[in-house]
Amino acid sequence: MNYTFSSFTDGLKSSAVREILKLTQGNAVISLAGGLPAEDYFPIEAVKEAFERVFQTGGKGSLxxxxxxxxxxxxxxxxxxxxxxxxxxxxxxxxxxxxxxxxxxxxxxxxxxxxxxxxxxxxxxxxxxxxxxxxxxxxxxxxxxxxxxxxxxxxxxxxxxxxxxxxxxxxxxxxxxxxxxxxxxxxxxxxxxxxxxxxxxxxxxxxxxxxxxxxxxxxxxxxxxxxxxxxxxxxxxxxxxxxxxxxxxxxxxxxxxxxxxxxxxxxxxxxxxxxxxxxxxxxxxxDLDGHIRTIRKEYRSRMELMKSLLQDARFADLKWSEPQGGMFFWVELPESIDASELLKKAVEKGVAFVPGVDFYAENPRRNTMRLNFTHTDNASMKLGLDRLAEALAAYKQNA
Amino acid sequence: MNYTFSSFTDGLKSSAVREILKLTQGNAVISLAGGLPAEDYFPIEAVKEAFERVFQTGGKGSLxxxxxxxxxxxxxxxxxxxxxxxxxxxxxxxxxxxxxxxxxxxxxxxxxxxxxxxxxxxxxxxxxxxxxxxxxxxxxxxxxxxxxxxxxxxxxxxxxxxxxxxxxxxxxxxxxxxxxxxxxxxxxxxxxxxxxxxxxxxxxxxxxxxxxxxxxxxxxxxxxxxxxxxxxxxxxxxxxxxxxxxxxxxxxxxxxxxxxxxxxxxxxxxxxxxxxxxxxxxxxxxDLDGHIRTIRKEYRSRMELMKSLLQDARFADLKWSEPQGGMFFWVELPESIDASELLKKAVEKGVAFVPGVDFYAENPRRNTMRLNFTHTDNASMKLGLDRLAEALAAYKQNA
CATH class of the missing domain: 3.40.640.10 (Type I PLP-dependent aspartate aminotransferase-like (Major domain))
Incomplete structure (x- = not known):
């Protein structure tokens, strides 16, 4: 068989984020890549009870x-x-x-x-x-x-x-x-x-x-x-x-x-x-609103940690703004750094992020990257930023 | 705002089956329309236990x-x-x-x-x-x-x-x-x-x-x-x-x-x-295979009931074959009967089916209909076929 695909597939690249997710699944790479919420705060008891209530109140009709x-x-x-x-x-x-x-x-x-x-x-x-x-x-x-x-x-x-x-x-x-x-x-x-x-x-x-x-x-x-x-x-x-x-x-x-x-x-x-x-x-x-207040507080504290880590001298030539919400720092690297190349070094060192290039509709700036601050715990985030600093240093040394 | 849609919407008709499903939801119409399995045989305990096991073994990672x-x-x-x-x-x-x-x-x-x-x-x-x-x-x-x-x-x-x-x-x-x-x-x-x-x-x-x-x-x-x-x-x-x-x-x-x-x-x-x-x-x-053996038997018995009802003199001018599996009788009405028109009469009488016309890619035969035998219990099926017979009689009287 010779398979021939429609034009829809021409525009489809597998998302860099998800390819990296695959790469990092089940190994020791600390991922600052995905837009993943923190599992620590998942309301698992509430979800479990919700399903129990569905079966109890809805019976077979719920299926x-x-x-x-x-x-x-x-x-x-x-x-x-x-x-x-x-x-x-x-x-x-x-x-x-x-x-x-x-x-x-x-x-x-x-x-x-x-x-x-x-x-x-x-x-x-x-x-x-x-x-x-x-x-x-x-x-x-x-x-x-x-x-x-x-x-x-x-x-x-x-x-x-x-x-x-x-x-x-x-x-x-x-x-x-x-x-x-x-x-x-x-x-x-x-x-x-x-x-x-x-x-x-x-x-x-x-x-x-x-x-x-x-x-x-x-x-x-x-x-x-x-x-x-x-x-x-x-x-x-x-x-x-x-x-x-x-x-x-x-x-x-x-x-x-x-x-x-x-x-x-x-x-x-x-x-x-x-x-x-x-x-x-x-x-x-x-109480979803109460739960949302909790994750706002926790995510803010994770954001503050990442901010303090990014303020370290090793990242002095990076530009970013403090986010007022959401899940990401958007970081501008020095013009000479291609974030996609940096990612390869970073994964070697054991940390992943998303290069900014795929987010651009046109005129991509290759010296940009997105860092997620919601998914990793404090210890991993510190280790992750250490590794990122190492990757940056190695990149500059080779350049 | 003046909304203008893509050509994709030109080809989309809301499916007759689902429109009828909507029509019959929560009222007394017996539906022989959908391709619905029988709720009586849903393995609700197994589904419930399966979810319990997901939360138990997968923990927050499962979410x-x-x-x-x-x-x-x-x-x-x-x-x-x-x-x-x-x-x-x-x-x-x-x-x-x-x-x-x-x-x-x-x-x-x-x-x-x-x-x-x-x-x-x-x-x-x-x-x-x-x-x-x-x-x-x-x-x-x-x-x-x-x-x-x-x-x-x-x-x-x-x-x-x-x-x-x-x-x-x-x-x-x-x-x-x-x-x-x-x-x-x-x-x-x-x-x-x-x-x-x-x-x-x-x-x-x-x-x-x-x-x-x-x-x-x-x-x-x-x-x-x-x-x-x-x-x-x-x-x-x-x-x-x-x-x-x-x-x-x-x-x-x-x-x-x-x-x-x-x-x-x-x-x-x-x-x-x-x-x-x-x-x-x-x-x-x-034991899904054991469960499938059960529903085969039960669906077969429902099919046999519908077959015996269709063999009644009131349906003598209908043509159909005995299904060897699946969920449907495909029925040919006399040439003079438009099943879409018959459906209106049928819904008045309190029974629904799907007219065959929408199943045709081309050259639709309007005197066809699909009857589901899996979803209704025996009493409803008997009542449903009685109502269908009444609708047929009323249709012929008016024609």
């Missing part, structure tokens, strides 16, 4: 096929959580997905065609870039500073490219950790809506904020009623509860959601109903 | 992200089950999917492009047709009799259309319940392989066979070693264990599987790892 749109009580419970943040959505405005990754994929599938243009922050989430590129969509980066996209460049690119969509992660962006100002959020909405440009707001990290008193309103919440909204908002429980449940959701105009549900029906019929029911039980019987 | 390819011990356990049927596959030949529906979608995404041709049985599984049509693939039906596709027509259509793929469900086909003869299976393989035509063998129902002694070798098993095979084989635990776990798999050449895994990484990163681990625990601690 049958379910609705493509998602388990209705779960959609209602998520709606209640969103209402607490000032956003009113009905079940018909929401689709449950296999992680927010699937929400990005499904919206791309139903809304974009090969040749369409999408604007993104540059750099941005690499797995979203993969979807857009594999789908034949032209991805154009918009210039940005620490407060979000620059409105002048956005204006210019809206005029030049007539994009169908803008993809943003305005709160603790991956990989940069950046938070958009309210003004830029409003600015993006004010420019997109009159031009019929859809905004996909990806918010996996929004709940992981280190300042309990800060408020980061979603772009979705700045728009009107979901019906007619220019914004589709997606989030996930992978970072706040546990990744293994693979449960995300997307909200927006019911006509867009309905098209996504039809696509999901073709793609996988529906996501695991057991997981959805368990998550519903967890949301209604577990 | 982390997993590999896109699927939980390795589960892939090995499925490999062991397949080996018992004479097929040797390694983990790299297998991808775990969210039901076999996702396997069909992913293979279509990486292998077929708009304008490519796929050959199918006519009628065939409607949700597969949806994927192909939404993807812009030209779907061509091959003539068939009760033993499978007719080799003459297959030859003609291979020559005429130069298809990239053939999609078949050779064992207890949906909707027809048909079983392909060994000769036709061999014939399909012998014709496709030399022409580089991939065969997608969809086998969700293969284990639900009523004759314990019969043997229905998969087309995949008739080909050589998975490497270089012309066949991709997909199946699911939705019919034999429970649907809620949404766990299917696909096996074949490792290069094709690798491309599918990369696509899956973009589509949803990975399927629920909790469900995969629970299924692994179930496969290693529960």
């Amino acid at each position: 049958q096929y379910g609705l493509t749109e998602g388990y209705t009580p779960l959609r209602e419970a998520i709606g209640t959580r969103m209402a607490a943040k000032g956003v009113t959505v009905k079940p018909e405005n929401m689709l449950i997905t296999t992680g927010s990754q699937q929400a990005i994929y499904l919206l791309t599938r139903i809304y974009l065609s090969a040749g369409d243009v999408i604007l993104v922050e540059n750099p941005t989430y690499l797995a979203a870039l993969q979807i857009f590129k594999a789908s034949g969509v032209q991805v154009v980066g918009v210039d940005a500073d620490e407060h979000g996209m620059l409105m002048d460049d956005l204006d210019a690119k809206l005029a030049q490219y007539k994009p169908k969509m803008v993809y943003v992660t305005p709160t603790f962006a991956n990989p940069t950790g950046k938070v958009w100002s309210l003004e830029r959020r409003q600015g993006l909405l004010a420019r997109c809506k009159p031009n019929n440009v859809l905004i996909l707001e990806d918010d996996p990290y929004g709940e992981i904020q280190f300042d309990e008193n800060a408020s980061y309103p979603s772009i979705f919440s700045l728009d009107e009623h979901p019906e007619g909204s220019a914004v589709l908002y997606t989030s996930t429980f992978s970072k706040t509860v546990v990744p293994a449940l693979r449960t995300g959701w997307i909200v927006g105009d019911s006509r867009v959601i309905a098209q996504m549900a039809k696509a999901k029906q073709a793609v996988d019929l529906h996501s695991s109903t057991l997981d959805q029911q368990a998550l519903y039980q967890l949301l209604t019987h577990f | 982390q992200y997993g590999l896109t390819e699927g939980y390795t011990p589960l892939r090995e356990a499925i490999g062991t089950r397949m080996a018992a049927k004479g097929v040797t596959v390694k983990p790299e030949n297998m991808l775990i999917t969210t039901g076999s529906q996702q396997a069909i979608y992913l293979l279509t995404r990486i292998y077929l492009s708009a304008g490519d041709v796929i050959l199918v049985e006519n009628p065939t599984y409607l949700a597969a047709l949806q994927i192909f049509k939404a993807s812009g693939v030209q779907v061509v039906g091959v003539d068939a009799d009760e033993h499978g596709m007719l080799m003459d027509d297959l030859d003609a259509k291979l020559a005429q259309y130069k298809p990239k793929m053939v999609y078949v469900t050779p064992t207890f086909a949906n909707p027809t319940g048909k079983v392909w003869s060994l000769e036709r299976r061999q014939g399909l393989l012998a014709r496709c392989k030399p022409n580089n035509v991939l065969i997608l063998e969809d086998d969700p129902y293969g284990e639900i066979q009523f004759d314990e002694n019969a043997s229905y070798p998969s087309i995949f098993s008739l080909d050589e070693h998975p490497e270089g095979s012309a066949v991709l084989y997909t199946s699911t635990f939705s019919k034999t264990v429970v649907p809620a776990l949404r766990t299917g798999w696909i096996v074949g050449d490792s290069r094709v599987i690798a491309q599918m895994a990369k696509a899956k990484q973009a589509v949803d990163l990975h399927s629920s790892t909790l469900d995969q681990q629970a299924l692994y625990q179930l496969l290693t601690h529960f």
Whole structure:
């Protein structure tokens, strides 16, 4: 047999993050690579009890096929959580997905065609870039500073490219950790809506904020009623509860959601109903907000440790900002250092990170890297940064 | 906002089956529509214990992200089950999917492009047709009799259309319940392989066979070693264990599987790892083969009941064959009856089925319908067929 593949595979590179994950599985490499939450804080008892409650209350009926749109009580419970943040959505405005990754994929599938243009922050989430590129969509980066996209460049690119969509992660962006100002959020909405440009707001990290008193309103919440909204908002429980449940959701105009549900029906019929029911039980019987306060505190303390380690003299020529939430430090190395080459040295020394290059839609800066601070415990993080320092020294010596 | 959708949505109709499922949820309509297994026989204790064992043995690590390819011990356990049927596959030949529906979608995404041709049985599984049509693939039906596709027509259509793929469900086909003869299976393989035509063998129902002694070798098993095979084989635990776990798999050449895994990484990163681990625990601690023997017996007895009801004088002008396995009777009504119109009458009377029309790739026969015999208990089935008889009588009276 001679296998010949579709053009979709041309755009698909196996993500560097996941290849590194494979490389480091089960061996002694300390991984600062993945966007993994800390297992130490997984609410395993609550998850276990949630499943027990599903079997107890749902009986055999809990094991049958379910609705493509998602388990209705779960959609209602998520709606209640969103209402607490000032956003009113009905079940018909929401689709449950296999992680927010699937929400990005499904919206791309139903809304974009090969040749369409999408604007993104540059750099941005690499797995979203993969979807857009594999789908034949032209991805154009918009210039940005620490407060979000620059409105002048956005204006210019809206005029030049007539994009169908803008993809943003305005709160603790991956990989940069950046938070958009309210003004830029409003600015993006004010420019997109009159031009019929859809905004996909990806918010996996929004709940992981280190300042309990800060408020980061979603772009979705700045728009009107979901019906007619220019914004589709997606989030996930992978970072706040546990990744293994693979449960995300997307909200927006019911006509867009309905098209996504039809696509999901073709793609996988529906996501695991057991997981959805368990998550519903967890949301209604577990103090998730209390749990989120705990992980905010713990992740902040891990971030502070990494910050203090990065302030060491061995890293004096690295540039970075202190993240206000999320899971990552975005680090700029000296111009002469190619982070992908540095990674090889680092893995030899026993530490892994993600080179920044794959996060760029265009004009990649090869002297960048992303460091995760949530997954490793204090001892491993110290050891990991020691090893990174060794790798840097070895790289410079050979150069 | 003015929303404009991609061409993918043009081909997507919400499946008639699922719309009817929605219609009948929570009310008194007896549904003979869905492909639902009987809840009475769900091994809920085994599923519950499997989850307990996951939390007990896996601890917090069981709640982390997993590999896109699927939980390795589960892939090995499925490999062991397949080996018992004479097929040797390694983990790299297998991808775990969210039901076999996702396997069909992913293979279509990486292998077929708009304008490519796929050959199918006519009628065939409607949700597969949806994927192909939404993807812009030209779907061509091959003539068939009760033993499978007719080799003459297959030859003609291979020559005429130069298809990239053939999609078949050779064992207890949906909707027809048909079983392909060994000769036709061999014939399909012998014709496709030399022409580089991939065969997608969809086998969700293969284990639900009523004759314990019969043997229905998969087309995949008739080909050589998975490497270089012309066949991709997909199946699911939705019919034999429970649907809620949404766990299917696909096996074949490792290069094709690798491309599918990369696509899956973009589509949803990975399927629920909790469900995969629970299924692994179930496969290693529960007598699944004993359970399958039980449901074969029970489903056979339900099939026998439906057969005896269909033999009633009120249904004398209906044509059907006795299924040797699976979940459905495929019924031909008199030429003058449009099953979609009959369905409206039937729902009024309190019974639902699936009109045959949506299962056809081309030249639909509107006087056909699919009746599920696995989901309803004996009393409901009797009542359901009474109501169907009333609906038929009412239809004829009005005609």
